[in-house]
Amino acid sequence: MKKYSIILFLFLSILGLQCFAQTSQPTITDDFKPSTLNQPGKEYPQVNSQGYARFKIEAPQAQSVVVSLGLGGAKGGTPLTKGDDGFWTGTTAGPMDEGFHYYHVTIDGGVFNDPGACNYYGSVRWESGIEIPAHDQDFYALKDVPHGNVQQILFPSPSTKTSRRAFVYTPPGYGADKSKRYPVLYLQHGWGEDETAWSNQGHANLIMDNLIAEGKIKPFIIVMTYGMTNEIKWGGIRSFDITPFQTVLCDELIPYVDAHFNTIADQPHRAMAGLSMGGMETHTITLNKPEVFSHYALLSGGIYKPEEIKDKSKVKLIFTSCGSRENPDGVKKSIEDMKAAGFNAVSYVSENTAHEFLTWRRSLKELAPLLFKD
Amino acid sequence: MKKYSIILFLFLSILGLQCFAQTSQPTITDDFKPSTLNQPGKEYPQVNSQGYARFKIEAPQAQSVVVSLGLGGAKGGTPLTKGDDGFWTGTTAGPMDEGFHYYHVTIDGGVFNDPGACNYYGSVRWESGIEIPAHDQDFYALKDVPHGNVQQILFPSPSTKTSRRAFVYTPPGYGADKSKRYPVLYLQHGWGEDETAWSNQGHANLIMDNLIAEGKIKPFIIVMTYGMTNEIKWGGIRSFDITPFQTVLCDELIPYVDAHFNTIADQPHRAMAGLSMGGMETHTITLNKPEVFSHYALLSGGIYKPEEIKDKSKVKLIFTSCGSRENPDGVKKSIEDMKAAGFNAVSYVSENTAHEFLTWRRSLKELAPLLFKD
Structure with a gap:
């Protein structure tokens, strides 16, 4: 194994859990598409070519809607913001790792699934799933x-x-x-x-x-x-x-x-x-x-x-x-x-x-x- | 076919869509058990021997939680009531037909699934499912x-x-x-x-x-x-x-x-x-x-x-x-x-x-x- 690989691995290991802690605001490319794991015909959640995920969930009378993905456990995920149409929307603060991620949505303090996504059994419950297209997905x-x-x-x-x-x-x-x-x-x-x-x-x-x-x-x-x-x-x-x-x-x-x-x-x-x-x-x-x-x-x-x-x-x-x-x-x-x-x-x-x-x-x-x- | 059967069928046909419209309060037998279609380890939803269904869903800050089952479409389902513990509970106003039923939960105006139940594809979405034990389920x-x-x-x-x-x-x-x-x-x-x-x-x-x-x-x-x-x-x-x-x-x-x-x-x-x-x-x-x-x-x-x-x-x-x-x-x-x-x-x-x-x-x-x- 080459030396630079070790350094790269160490760097990535340190970076790993903090990769969404950055405070600078990168430019988010506007090429969002429905996740390939969505329920038939559902437009959201979406992902873009950089690995950002965007959510849109209807709950007109809700006080709080938070997606468990995006900022790491300590930071409490991605809070969504309510629009005039009764839909809550939001985008992860940073790009996510390529591949499959489990997630759920906390609505007014209760844990539910994103009605747009298909469900996958993990964490001893049927969770929502989202797929960030991997460069080697073929x-x-x-x-x-x-x-x-x-x-x-x-x-x-x-x-x-x-x-x-x-x-x-x-x-x-x-x-x-x-x-x-x-x-x-x-x-x-x-x-x-x-x-x-x-x-x-x-x-x-x-x-x-x-x-x-x-x-x-x-x-x-x-x-x-x-x-x-x-x-x-x-x-x-x-x-x-x-x-x-x-x-x-x-x-x-x-x-x-x-x-x-x-x-x-x-x-x-x-x-x-x-x-x-x-x-x-x-x-x-x-x-x-x-x-x-x-x-x-x-x-x-x-x-x-x-x-x-x-x-x-x-x-x-x-x-x-x-x-x-x-x-x-x-x-x-x-x-x-x-x-x-x-x-x-x-x-x-x-x-x-x-x-x-x-x-x-x-x-x-x-x-x-x-x-x-x- | 015998005559009394025809009369019975007619009677049941008339009764069909109105079977929850009764206003008298029957005695509800307290033998509720988790539905056989629940996610592993989940206590709710429950059903009793008469065919009543009981729901319990956590959403401490919600304003309104309504289950689509129980009173027929026109009456808007079964509204749940919030307890001091942040859980919303409620029981169908009448017994349900034996067998499998699709349902969902409207939380603050948005449509979600019951986190206790497994999901089944119906109505062009993955719905919650509940099973009222049938006398011939064998x-x-x-x-x-x-x-x-x-x-x-x-x-x-x-x-x-x-x-x-x-x-x-x-x-x-x-x-x-x-x-x-x-x-x-x-x-x-x-x-x-x-x-x-x-x-x-x-x-x-x-x-x-x-x-x-x-x-x-x-x-x-x-x-x-x-x-x-x-x-x-x-x-x-x-x-x-x-x-x-x-x-x-x-x-x-x-x-x-x-x-x-x-x-x-x-x-x-x-x-x-x-x-x-x-x-x-x-x-x-x-x-x-x-x-x-x-x-x-x-x-x-x-x-x-x-x-x-x-x-x-x-x-x-x-x-x-x-x-x-x-x-x-x-x-x-x-x-x-x-x-x-x-x-x-x-x-x-x-x-x-x-x-x-x-x-x-x-x-x-x-x-x-x-x-x-x-």
Whole structure:
């Protein structure tokens, strides 16, 4: 790694949480367009080419309307101003990071969603979502290529006494030839999200379709299920018990998937990855169950240490990533340590992103070609 | 049909829109529980065993919070009252019909959703949803039976120059044996809804899983896609042009489904059904394309007349249904006419329901055993 990169990362890390604290008023380009995540036909929220977001919400008798995005938590978001027409409008004080952001609207002290935006499950609620177009958005765009399917399955879970939901991405052409079998990636969401996150806000299916169409990966199946099997309260993650989820995943979901889909049902062809809390789960479960998974990936979700892994021969890949506004040096250092210890280990840092979904979309794009190479 | 039934239907039809206009104050049973459609962990909205709904929404500085449900459109819904804790609470003035209802919350003159409820696409927006437990809810309950999958597909649509989304229900065991092929029902949503409606608020997949587990039907595939291919504005349905949707359905989606799924790809094994506006589309397309579909079903979506059908030999089933609070006599009369003209025709009236999803869940349950019988 080059020296100027380290300096740049440090600078960005310092800048990260303060990037809206600037007091000078830049010129805002007047090319606002509806966010691509708006509900059909809705004009607002809008975004411009610089990454500013603009909101317009009707509430004629309201006293106060504040959008949670834009100034960082400490500053209380973007307050909107009421116009004579009963609509409240406002623009973020600065440009936002590229990619997907959750937000909500506080109206007269109550938390609601922007009626213009579609909703995405995060922070243990269906939040509003907005998309700042990324310069590299092409890799998760909906294109005229063969598309795989995202299947909702309901699998029996005796340990939790219910049928549980998972989503299964099957690549284009899946099922045409029963003798063709695929490796499987088990891919987990973060804290407060659910099994819808990776296909809704993560576009995992489109990322895969595009990589496959470009011939950059060998097709594989992705399985996404709910990872907060036992309830986690705010601040309660330290007392998190992995056992209930590990049981659902390893004893119930994996056997169901292997019985109902055309998988290669062995350890060398099974990977686990997760973002944030899903990384913590991946870390714990892969170490607990070396006979189940061979490829491990943590996306903004911690690191592996060489001494944690008992049998090096069972691990085919260690992948660790984060946004440049997170802890890139820690991630890279840990991967250097894993390489020095003889592991096939790869790190990835997403430029100019924080603990958000563009980091994880990019991480999946980088991870996919490294999986199941032999 | 027995005479007292006719009198009962007339009475209910008259009662229908006025069932909340009563001024006497009935005793409200204090057994309120969170609606089954609430977001995870949310206590409100709640429903009781009589069908009353109770709301609790935080908005400490608001001047006015009104829920759109409860008193009928003319009376303006259920106004909530602010408590000292900053929460607005209120209960519907009367019991609601069993089943699923869309609603929203008007806060200080702006339209938002209840932060406690999950969202469902209806009225051309993501609305809040609430479920009044139905006495017959068992038929769409999530049970410990083999479950089929709901697959999101993205199919190429040259006529609309994009990849379009559809959901495909495949029955339990689908794909295990490539030589096993299935008939297909194309099932359309109503005005202002989209392709998510039949599996989200309709529970079409669970209805099918349960009917199959009970041995009441032969398994078939269901395909659900977006039917408002050309935009329909409020009041604009009279000028609706069927051509764009008919092209997507018959020239693009059906060939894609037949190429990618194990279907019996012929007219005798292809049905079309739709609710409300989807019934209007079904009516038009089945008459335009007698060589494509053999089983026709209109759920709260109009009627067929014998003289509309040119070749009786091509039609295997005419099914027409509605809620008892809609136009049951018209529906039944039309089916009598079809029978008299020699058609295999069946009507169904859902008791004590209006133009809402419980009517259509029940209609699907009644329709499914009549499809593809030979």
